[in-house]
Amino acid sequence: MAGLLKALRVLGPTHLWKLRRAQALGTPIERGFFATRVIQCLFNLGFFDELTREGRVDLPDFALRFDLDLRILRLLCDYLYSLHFLDRRGENTYLPGRHTRILCEVLRGTFDIIYAYEDLFHHLEAMARKEKAYGKQVKRREEFVGKGSGQSAKLLPFPMAADLIRRKGFQKILDLGCGDGEFLIGLAKADENVRGYGVDISAEVVELASRRILEAGLADRIQIMVGDIFDLEPIRTQVGQPDAATSFYVLHEFLWNGPEVVIDLLRKLRKTFPGMPLITCEITQVQPEQFRRHPSIILEHHLFHDLSQQGSIPRQEWKRIFVESGYSLEEEVRMDFSEMSIFHLC
Numbered sequence: 329m330a331g332l333l334k335a336l337r338v339l340g341p342t343h344l345w346k347l348r349r350a351q352a353l354g355t356p357i358e359r360g361f362f363a364t365r366v367i368q369c370l371f372n373l374g375f376f377d378e379l380t381r382e383g384r385v386d387l388p389d390f391a392l393r394f395d396l397d398l399r400i401l402r403l404l405c406d407y408l409y410s411l412h413f414l415d416r417r418g419e420n421t422y423l424p425g426r427h428t429r430i431l432c433e434v435l436r437g438t439f440d441i442i443y444a445y446e447d448l449f450h451h452l453e454a455m456a457r458k459e460k461a462y463g464k465q466v467k468r469r470e471e472f473v474g475k476g477s478g479q480s481a482k483l484l485p486f487p488m489a490a491d492l493i494r495r496k497g498f499q500k501i502l503d504l505g506c507g508d509g510e511f512l513i514g515l516a517k518a519d520e521n522v523r524g525y526g527v528d529i530s531a532e533v534v535e536l537a538s539r540r541i542l543e544a545g546l547a548d549r550i551q552i553m554v555g556d557i558f559d560l561e562p563i564r565t566q567v568g569q570p571d572a573a574t575s576f577y578v579l580h581e582f583l584w585n586g587p588e589v590v591i592d593l594l595r596k597l598r599k600t601f602p603g604m605p606l607i608t609c610e611i612t613q614v615q616p617e618q619f620r621r622h623p624s625i626i627l628e629h630h631l632f633h634d635l636s637q638q639g640s641i642p643r644q645e646w647k648r649i650f651v652e653s654g655y656s657l658e659e660e661v662r663m664d665f666s667e668m669s670i671f672h673l674c
């Protein structure tokens with residue numbers, strides 16, 4: 329208190345008030361940056377996997393087993409202990425904290441997606457100065473795009489789409505841009521008659537999906553292949569005619585050069601697989617005015633998508649694209665609370 333009174337006398341109330349306001353505004357922003365990096369680092373080192381599995385992590389033992397720097401690990405863990413993401417017993421044993429469960433069960437995918445696009449944010453200034461460009465010197469981490477997307481989508485759109493597929497009785501499913509295979513894995517686990525085929529352009533992601541399918545004991549019912557969905561004939565040769573195709577968060581990746589690319593792709597899909605319905609899930613565009621009223625997590629999603637040459641359009645524009653491609657909209661499962669829609673197209 330004496331310190332505060334002295335500062336008040338030296339600096340004056342206006343200056344002190346300004347400092348307080350700046351702290352209130354700045355701390356959550358700074359902390360968001362530091363905490364995100366620290367949490368992602370511990371995810372990547374397997375710390376949270378061990379914590380979830382064992383209910384505790386003995387830090388010196390963990391550091392020894394994985395040949396890690398104990399001093400750095402301790403700094404990171406104590407930082408998260410201060411923020412209630414971890415608890416601690418004695419000097420060395422870290423336990424789940426108040427926020428650990430929600431972090432590991434719900435937010436992990438979000439952290440993986442941020443990590444996937446991290447390079448963009450390291451090179452923002454160089455990109456703004458036109459010294460570096462996305463797709464050339466600046467890249468996303470494909471494995472983490474697939475992993476993060478699947479682990480996030482399994483919480484909401486995947487079960488919603490699976491419900492639609494069950495209602496329609498579709499069993500042979502082709503997932504276009506399948507990422508880590510999570511959608512097909514969930515579908516096949518819930519119904520033993522489901523046969524899944526996944527296609528993804530990234531060999532890294534296909535390797536990850538195949539490994540996960542093997543671990544889930546579903547290799548006899550789900551097949552994953554490297555392929556480009558713009559080149560559909562080889563996919564048709566391998567898969568035959570599915571009951572339905574699905575695509576989750578894939579079509580917007582091709583919007584950068586305008587909607588025609590997506591329209592051409594969908595026309596090709598209809599021609600190659602006549603009569604096959606398409607169930608597609610996309611995030612819909614939100615205007616800055618709407619974000620100012622409700623700055624949801626989609627705000628950051630729009631930012632890194634637009635910076636990485638992807639696109640976002642309003643749901644009415646999606647519908648126009650579908651109609652122009654020759655599809656008719658059978659049903660829309662609208663999740664307006666999180667700005668996304670699942671479109672069932674025939």
Ligand SMILES: C[S@@+](CC[C@H](N)C(=O)[O-])C[C@H]1O[C@@H](n2cnc3c(N)ncnc32)[C@H](O)[C@@H]1O
Nearest residue numbers: 474477478505506507528529530556557576577
């Ligand atoms: C945002 S991720 C979505 C992954 C998955 N559908 C999900 O929801 O978890 C987009 C995926 O589309 C894949 N992709 C992009 N272009 C593709 C193409 N031309 N052919 C096949 N896959 C593609 C990417 O490799 C990536 O795994």
